[in-house]
Amino acid sequence: MRGAPRTPAYQVSRNAVWLWVVEGAISGAVLIAVAVAAWLLIPAQAAAPVRLAATVAPWVAVAYAALVVGFRPRLRYRVHRWEVTAESVFALTGWLTQNWTIIPIARIQTVDINRGALQRLFGLASVAVLTASSKGTVHIVHLDAATAGAVAADLSHRAAQIRDEAT
Amino acid sequence: MTGVPPGPTVPERRLSWRVLIVHTVTFRQARAILSSAGPIALIVAVQGRLGPVGLITIAVLATVASLVFTALRWWRFTYRIDAQHLVVRQGLIARSERSVPLDRVRGVDIEAPLLHRVFGLATVRVDAAAGIGRGDEAMLDAVTATQARQLRVLLLGRRSPGPMLAPPPGAVPWETPAPLPGAAPWTQSYPDAPQGSQSPPGAAPGGPWTQPGMAPDRHRPDQVYARLDPRWLLYAPLAGTYLAVPLALGGTLLRDVERLPLPDNLRGLLTFPEQAGVGRIATGVATVILLVALGALVAGAVANWGFVLGSRSGNLVAERGLLSRRTVSLELDRIRGYVLSEGLGLRLVRAARLTALVTGLGDQSRRGQLLPLGPRTVATAVAARAVQSFAAPLAAHPRAALRRRLIRATGVPVVLAGALLLLAAPGLAAIAAVAALPGIALGLDRYRSLGHGVDAGALGIRSGSVVRRTVVLQRRALVGWQVRQSWFQRRSGLVTATALVGAGTGGYEVLDCGADQALHLIADASQAWARDLQPAGAPHESTYSVGGTRSAGAGS
Secondary structure, three states, X not given: XXXXXXXXXXXXXXXXXXXXXXXXHXXXXXXXXXXXXXXXXXXXXXXXXXXXXXXXXXXHHHHHHHHHHHOHHHHHHHHOEEEEEOOEEEEEEOOXXXXXXXXXXXXXXXXXXXXXXXXXXXOEEEEEEEOOOOOOEEEEEEEEHHHHHXXXXXHHHHHHXXXXXXX | OOOOOOOOOEEEEEOOOOXXXXXXXXXXXHHHHHOOHHHHHHHHHHOOOOOHXXXXXXXXXXXXXXXHHHHHHHHHOEEEEOOOEEEEEEOOOOOEEEEEEHHHEEEEEEEEOHHHHHOOEEEEEEEEOOOOOOOOOEEEEEEEHHHHHHHHHHHHOOOOOOOOOOOOOOXXXXXXXXXXXXXXXXHHHOOOOOOOOOOOOOOOOOOOOOOOOOOHHHOOOOEEEEEOOHHHHHHHHHOHHHHHHHHHHHHHHHHHHHHOOOOHHHHHHHOOOOOOOHHHHHHHHXXXXXHHHHHHHHHHHHHHOOOEEEEEOOEEEEEEOOOOEEEEEEEHHHEEEEEEEEEHHHHHOOEEEEEEEEOOOOOHHHHOEEEEEEXXXXXXXXXXXXXXXXXXXXXOOOHHHHHHHHHHHHHHHHHHHHHHHHOOOHHHHHHHHHHHHHHHHHHHHHXXXXXXXXXXXXXXXXXXXXXXXXXEEEHHHEEEEEEEXXXXXXXXXXXXXXXXXXXXXXXXXXXXXXXHHHHHHHHHHOOHHHHHHXXXXXXXXXXXXXXXXXXXXOOO
8 A cells, every 4th residue: 555664575484484484383282282171171071161162162173273284384474574774674573563663773782593493304594683773673574594594694793884873 | 092191190098087976977988887877776765675874785786886997998998099990999899890990980978967067078979981771880988088089080071181189289270168057058068169150170269169279170160050049939839840859848847746745736737637628729739739838948959959060070060059069060962952841830921941961871860960950941041051951843733633632641531421321320430521621721731842943053942831942952962763663653654763772771752743744853863874774765876685695894
């Protein structure tokens, strides 16, 4: 739509979809297990509303699991975007509520690379670009590890060269 | 440090011995250790197991214990300043040594509570740039008032070192408080300084500041930006923050008034009998309001009496307090902007309070105060002279923002009224509908407050109704932008843009401005980098291709 900030050019690594699928599968499986356990453990002579809730809960859990495995990863892949230009680094996240964050290279204080256990499995890494402001952090999640390393190295190198005095 | 001559140093030394008296009398050190013994002794005494002799014995023992602890701490506490560090060593058995690099010192506070003032002492608090959330880096409790001032100059004046140690005895620097509390208000001891005006160095020779052998610019403000006019304290009852404390106190008092041994007529005035007439209730309410106002006035006077804001050798120095004098120094280089806050009560009388936004300053709202209370015009003038001038008109936000403010402010009662109407309770629904009326006023006012603007040096953001805040940020201080757009905002063409700065709360919101407005604001306020956010801009030369291999090294 007119007037909205530009959408950054790049998407995250394609592998991120699989990582999110695995994450969704894990949380869905846990939820289903809990719901089924509740359904099994709640006695048949419990009050009618409780019994009804216990019967419905596993199906709700299954629906949730289907959503977080089948739909959410693709949605996330679509809405996570990032870009590094000659003068700034910026990122866009969010679906219902969209969130753009832009930081000039000159104001970067530190650049972090994070690799979680699951991320390692899929060869991914996240980059966090920090400034003097506690709210001014650009998170670029789930890049492939080589890109993340290149981005972080380049950003910190350029930040050191053109760092401003007032932060 | 090459090229910078080493500044003056302070050899390893102890705190002032006079602090022994102060801390013994106040049981300062002993309290920590004997905190449990005190109440026990009190209980024993109250239960009458002890005669007067026993009581005196306990008192003497406690005092001696206090003296011993105080003396031990004093003996084992030393500090020194070498070429690059302030080093504080302390600890009775487990020794600790803290070393604060001088180039990281952000601010030095000097505080002189009543008893300290009587003995000519002051507490020095050193605030250094470290991780966020860490408290004071070092605290010297206490040194003599003269030493405190020297230390401040030493700790803050690294950029222009000079012979600051050992000033002539009897020197009276500008911030020396009146020796006795209340005897002579500080503002009156320097009648030659015109209010709120510049007092260039070297003026008023023989005045209370000037002492032979002393660099005059070190011991008086280069410039005085503001002095608190005692009449401004009359605003205090209208400032919200003061209101809360006496109100709570008043409530407690009223609850307990039944138990107090008061004469009957006074009790009748203070309590609300079951069949009280309207007149008595009105009297009671008026009494409470009067008491609250009085309490606020007194609290405001005690905290802010003789408030002076000035600048001296690159630092903004604020001093205030009736009983306990407090001096806060802030490096001018680290000030990034200011906040002008006007509570509802203060807006009625066109008054405001002014706070600086400083990088790396803990307890910003209290220590960053540039004017605790004053007319709005004065506050704006002080802000312009001390921090940053800002003259741009503030642009209003689109009508859609008004709709959102109204929905936010009236949503709950309106929905409630609708639900009650559906439940066939028209009476209650009417009450809920009436409750929405103040919400309409609030929403309208909140919308009227919204505004933003940019001028050559700064960017201004205004919002809020119950407390209206005008935030002015130096454009050079911007470290980025965040633009948020919810689904509802997208439908209305609005966004909430947050200006990111490394001071204050870290980010200041431009609430519900038009998406185009936000992009213009960002483009105007920021340098070339903000172009990357613009939608219809020229094609951007990116340094990365999608695959992650770098295509160009357009780094500079």
